[in-house]
Every structure is written in structure tokens, then in C-alpha cells.
Amino acid sequence: MSVTRLQRLPVHNDHWLPDLLLSMTRSAFDLRLPTLGLLCPLLLAACATSAGPSTAAVAPVEVPSVQHPQQETPQWWYRSGAARAAANGAMAGKAKNVILFLGDGMSLTTVAAARILDGQRKGGPGEENLLSWEQFPATAFSKTYNTDSQTPDSAGTMTAIATGVKTHMGAIGVSAGTREGCADSLGKGLLSWLTLADSAGMATGVVTTTRITHATPAATYAHTPERNWENDADLPDSARAAGCRDIAQQLLAAQRFGRGPQVVMGGGRGEMMPAGERDPEYDDKVGLRLDGRDLIAEWKQAHPQGAYVWNESQLQAAAGAPALLGLFEPDHMQYDHDRDRGPQGEPSLTEMTRTAIRTLSRDPNGFVLMVEGGRIDHANHAGNAFRALDETVSLSDAVRAAVETAPADTLIIVTADHSHTLNFVGYPVRGNPILGKVRGLGGEDGDRSQYARDLTGLPYTTLSYANGPGYAGASNAQPAGPKKFNHEPSSFEPSAGRPDLSHVDTEDASYMQESLVPLKSETHGGEDVGIWATGPGSAALRGTLEENVIYHVIVQATPKLRQRLCAQGTCNADGVPVTLPQPERFERKAAQ
Numbered sequence: 001m002s003v004t005r006l007q008r009l010p011v012h013n014d015h016w017l018p019d020l021l022l023s024m025t026r027s028a029f030d031l032r033l034p035t036l037g038l039l040c041p042l043l044l045a046a047c048a049t050s051a052g053p054s055t056a057a058v059a060p061v062e063v064p065s066v067q068h069p070q071q072e073t074p075q076w077w078y079r080s081g082a083a084r085a086a087a088n089g090a091m092a093g094k095a096k097n098v099i100l101f102l103g104d105g106m107s108l109t110t111v112a113a114a115r116i117l118d119g120q121r122k123g124g125p126g127e128e129n130l131l132s133w134e135q136f137p138a139t140a141f142s143k144t145y146n147t148d149s150q151t152p153d154s155a156g157t158m159t160a161i162a163t164g165v166k167t168h169m170g171a172i173g174v175s176a177g178t179r180e181g182c183a184d185s186l187g188k189g190l191l192s193w194l195t196l197a198d199s200a201g202m203a204t205g206v207v208t209t210t211r212i213t214h215a216t217p218a219a220t221y222a223h224t225p226e227r228n229w230e231n232d233a234d235l236p237d238s239a240r241a242a243g244c245r246d247i248a249q250q251l252l253a254a255q256r257f258g259r260g261p262q263v264v265m266g267g268g269r270g271e272m273m274p275a276g277e278r279d280p281e282y283d284d285k286v287g288l289r290l291d292g293r294d295l296i297a298e299w300k301q302a303h304p305q306g307a308y309v310w311n312e313s314q315l316q317a318a319a320g321a322p323a324l325l326g327l328f329e330p331d332h333m334q335y336d337h338d339r340d341r342g343p344q345g346e347p348s349l350t351e352m353t354r355t356a357i358r359t360l361s362r363d364p365n366g367f368v369l370m371v372e373g374g375r376i377d378h379a380n381h382a383g384n385a386f387r388a389l390d391e392t393v394s395l396s397d398a399v400r401a402a403v404e405t406a407p408a409d410t411l412i413i414v415t416a417d418h419s420h421t422l423n424f425v426g427y428p429v430r431g432n433p434i435l436g437k438v439r440g441l442g443g444e445d446g447d448r449s450q451y452a453r454d455l456t457g458l459p460y461t462t463l464s465y466a467n468g469p470g471y472a473g474a475s476n477a478q479p480a481g482p483k484k485f486n487h488e489p490s491s492f493e494p495s496a497g498r499p500d501l502s503h504v505d506t507e508d509a510s511y512m513q514e515s516l517v518p519l520k521s522e523t524h525g526g527e528d529v530g531i532w533a534t535g536p537g538s539a540a541l542r543g544t545l546e547e548n549v550i551y552h553v554i555v556q557a558t559p560k561l562r563q564r565l566c567a568q569g570t571c572n573a574d575g576v577p578v579t580l581p582q583p584e585r586f587e588r589k590a591a592q
């Protein structure tokens with residue numbers, strides 16, 4: 001781990017204006033002159049914006065005020081996101097490469113608890129620790145709601161982050177409509193910054209621990225109103241007849257914009273393989289496709305110099321390949337805690353990240369990369385804080401690897417798509433095991449060497465969930481009392497009270513935190529998540545932002561991306577991309 005490198009990144013390259021303001025303010029102060037009154041005539045552009053000190057000399061982008069939510073059109077979302085990013089100075093960015101890390105379901109509570117787990121594993125009390133991205137200089141809050149949902153899902157949120165336009169829950173790369181409305185969605189395709197980069201001649205990559213066709217990675221390359229249409233067998237006949245295509249085949253079709261993603265790593269082999277074909281790793285598994293297409297074979301044909309790998313030793317052997325398809329499980333990859341670390345097993349998220357950066361950074365045109373820690377979300381849904389925190393620490397390791405290996409002119413952003421219901425509560429003493437029972441005050445005075453007790457006399461943990469499968473009542477799958485991962489109930493009996501945790505090891509990897517409301521799957525949360533950033537353009541990520549602003553900071557801070565958008569006539573006089581781009585116009589045939 002290199003703290004120095006984290007702090008050494010040239011994050012202030014694009015700060016010339018605030019730096020100038022600061023130094024002028026200082027000298028004005030020294031001369032005992034009034035500061036702002038003098039500065040504004042000198043720096044008209046900087047003082048003209050209403051959003052505080054600007055870092056780029058562009059005029060404010062006017063955004064029509066609309067009635068919410070009825071008048072929120074895709075164009076309105078795009079323009080309002082562009083306006084905020086420009087007001088925050090994103091146009092001053094000069095990033096050559098972009099890496100976005102997405103911690104799926106990584107709430108701020110998950111981050112705080114994971115930071116302590118990480119610190120305690122290193123032998124400290126834990127609270128003093130910082131995850132890798134928590135050392136980044138730029139931070140912001142992200143408002144995550146979907147156009148039709150106060151508490152969002154990963155499809156609508158990642159579409160906002162990837163395309164600059166908020167949309168409905170379940171939507172992948174299309175603007176708001178309905179989940180089942182295939183025909184309606186066909187004219188609503190949105191252009192992701194990954195596809196945009198491909199069309200601009202940059203190298204692109206997608207890395208995830210989920211199926212590569214799952215919501216977050218899918219939103220970087222696919223267009224469908226329903227996130228669950230991952231392979232052709234998932235599509236209803238009506239949707240297929242209306243012209244919708246499954247997500248897996250759209251990974252191949254993405255080549256129409258350039259070369260398609262040069263690096264693709266994650267799980268989801270089954271979505272790519274025909275039903276008649278046996279899985280290479282598991283004798284009892286076969287492909288899921290009913291249309292007979294072998295998308296892995298098609299990928300190999302399209303990338304004759306590329307390498308297809310499905311385990312760790314193959315990945316190591318493919319180190320020099322110019323293109324890489326790694327599908328390490330038929331379904332999602334294993335949780336990091338559970339994966340086989342041997343040569344026949346799966347790579348870590350850190351290794352996939354290093355491999356992706358090494359491969360993509362060979363391209364002189366620069367690269368963009370999306371890396372998802374996708375199973376933080378799954379562990380939270382499962383009510384198992386151990387794996388949620390452990391996966392978050394894995395993401396932190398991967399981000400650290402990126403900071404250490406990515407070229408200095410790389411904008412690195414870490415964020416989450418949405419929150420979860422994890423609670424971090426009580427008054428545990430400093431250094432109390434974060435997965436443990438609260439030792440310390442029960443609310444007022446007390447003996448801090450003893451477990452705190454509720455008013456029925458029972459101890460309780462620091463971490464709990466507001467809802468989910470950790471409910472204390474008997475379920476159809478497990479008896480009353482504390483639940484063990486992996487618990488997927490379909491019904492519960494009402495609980496007779498809290499479980500007695502006196503002799504339960506709540507730090508065990510299989511322990512499931514108590515939940516208040518009994519549900520099969522714990523839900524997402526609706527409060528803000530964090531954005532952390534470093535590198536050129538990162539200073540524009542500050543304040544409380546709508547989630548779609550992240551896209552606009554990326555395209556405005558990366559000259560190759562904004563030039564590509566402007567070349568299609570989507571920019572205003574200052575070169576700010578303000579008009580919703582039509583994906584078809586970025587296809588290769590459109591350029592010829």
C-alpha cells in the first residue's frame with residue numbers, strides 16, 4: 001500500500017483558477033485591498049456563475065425549470081447534468097484516461113463499517129483507518145433516486161452514471177418508459193461514456209464480480225427496458241417480436257461503435273453459452289441460450305489475437321493478450337471470502353483491475369474502464385454484513401492497485417449506485433469488533449467492560465439491518481433465533497422477541513445480523529451515497545449532486561470524449577456537451 005502515491009497524484013493540475021484566485025486573494029489581503037470587488041472585473045467568467053467559485057471559463061448553461069416529475073425529459077436530465085458539471089468546473093479537466101469504480105450497494109454505513117473492519121484486520125482499533133478512496137481529495141454526495149422510484153435499483157442508477165440521464169427502475173441504457181415496454185424503448189437508446197470512448201478510438205474495459213450481463217456492467221454497453229433480459233431465454237416472445245434483444249448478445253453488438261470493449265471480465269458464462277454445451281468448470285451445468293448462439297466463440301472470432309479465459313491460471317497465461325474475455329463462473333463470481341484462490345480458481349478483483357489497466361494502457365489513445373465490486377450489494381441483500389464489508393475491503397484493495405498502476409493523467413472515481421439498510425448503532429467502546437456485540441454503554445452510564453443490554457436484558461450487535469432475512473422469527477428454512485448465511489426464506493412466523501446472542505459468535509462469516517422487518521431479501525436504501533475522486537477533473541466532484549452528473553463530469557473532463565460529442569454537434573458555443581446524443585450517430589457506419 002502506498003499512501004504517498006495516493007497523496008502524490010497530480011490532482012491539482014486543473015486548479016489553476018482557484019489557485020490563482022487564492023494567490024490573488026492572498027496578495028490583495030497583504031495589500032489591504034478589498035478582495036472580491038477587485039477580482040471580479042479581472043475574472044468575469046469566474047464570478048459570473050451562481051454556483052460559487054468556478055474552475056473553468058464557460059458561461060452558465062441555462063436549464064429550463066420543469067414540473068417534477070412530469071416534465072423531466074431525457075433532454076432535461078442531460079442538460080441539467082451538463083450544467084452542474086460545467087458550473088463545478090469539469091470543463092477544465094484534461095484527463096487522458098478514466099476509471100470508474102462502482103461499489104454496488106455500498107452505502108456510507110457500509111463504507112464506515114468496512115473501514116473499521118479493514119483497520120481491525122491490520123491490528124488497530126479500526127476507527128482511525130481509511131479505505132483507499134477515502135484518501136482522495138475530492139468528495140461529493142450522490143442523490144440516487146430513479147425517475148419513478150424514491151429508492152432506486154442498480155439498473156436505473158447505473159444508466160444515470162453511464163449516460164447522464166436518469167431513467168426508470170430496471171432500465172438499462174434507455175430513457176424512462178416502462179420495464180415491459182419494448183417497442184416504446186427502441187427509440188430511447190442512450191449513449192454511455194464507455195461506448196462513446198470506443199467510438200472515439202479509445203480502449204475500453206468492463207470488469208465486475210457479477211455476471212457480465214448484470215445491471216451495472218450491462219448499462220455500459222446495452223439498451224433494454226428490462227434488466228432481467230440477460231439471455232435470449234429471458235425475453236418474452238412479445239419483446240423479441242417487437243425488436244428487443246437480450247443483454248448478452250448486445251455485448252458482441254457493441255462492436256458497431258468501434259472495437260467493442262477490449263477487456264471484459266466477470267461471471268456469467270451461462271448467459272453466453274448455448275443450452276446444449278456443458279460448462280468447462282462444472283459438469284452439472286450447461287449454457288442458458290436457446291437461440292443456439294455461442295457468444296464466446298463469436299467473441300473469439302472477432303478478436304483473433306485475443307484470449308478467452310475462465311480460471312486464474314489461464315488469466316495469468318494471457319497476460320500479454322491485446323484483448324481479453326474472462327468469464328470465471330457460469331453465474332456471479334464467488335464472494336472473495338469464498339473463492340478458490342488456487343490456479344483453477346478465480347482471480348481477485350484486484351488482479352482483474354491490474355490486468356485490465358495493464359492491457360488498456362497500452363493504447364496510445366487512452367482508455368476508459370468500469371470496475372464493479374458487485375457483490376457488496378448481494379451480501380447486504382442476504383443480510384450478511386461480514387461479506388458486505390469483506391467485499392468492500394476487496395474493492396478498496398482494487399482501487400489502491402489502480403492508484404498505484406494507472407498513468408498519472410487518469411481520472412479515478414469511486415462511487416456507489418445506491419444505499420442499503422445496514423445500521424451502525426449503539427455506543428460500542430473504541431476498538432470494539434465491528435461485527436461484534438456492543439461492549440460499552442447501554443445508553444447512559446454503565447460498565448464499559450460488559451456487553452450493553454437492551455431493556456429485556458439481551459446483548460445486541462453494533463450492526464443490524466432494517467429489513468431482510470435476518471429476522472428472528474422461525475422461517476420455512478431455519479428455526480427461530482439468529483439466522484445463518486445463506487438463508488433465503490419464503491415465509492416467517494412472527495418472532496416471540498429478540499434472539500439471545502450471549503453465546504453466539506456474531507463475528508463468524510456465516511452470522512446474519514438481525515433485521516426488524518422480515519423479508520426474503522433485504523432492500524436498498526434511499527439516502528445519498530458517496531463519490532470520491534482523484535486525478536484531472538476530479539475537483540468538479542463536490543457538493544450534493546444528482547447521480548447523472550457523474551457522467552457529465554467524466555465527458556467534460558476528458559478532452560477526447562467531449563471532442564467526440566462536439567463533433568456530432570451536441571455542444572454549445574463553449575464546447576459543453578449539452579444536447580442528448582443519439583447513439584446511432586456514433587456508430588462506425590455513421591462516420592463513413
Ligand SMILES: [Zn+2]
Nearest residue numbers: 105154377381
Ligand atoms: Zn441490489
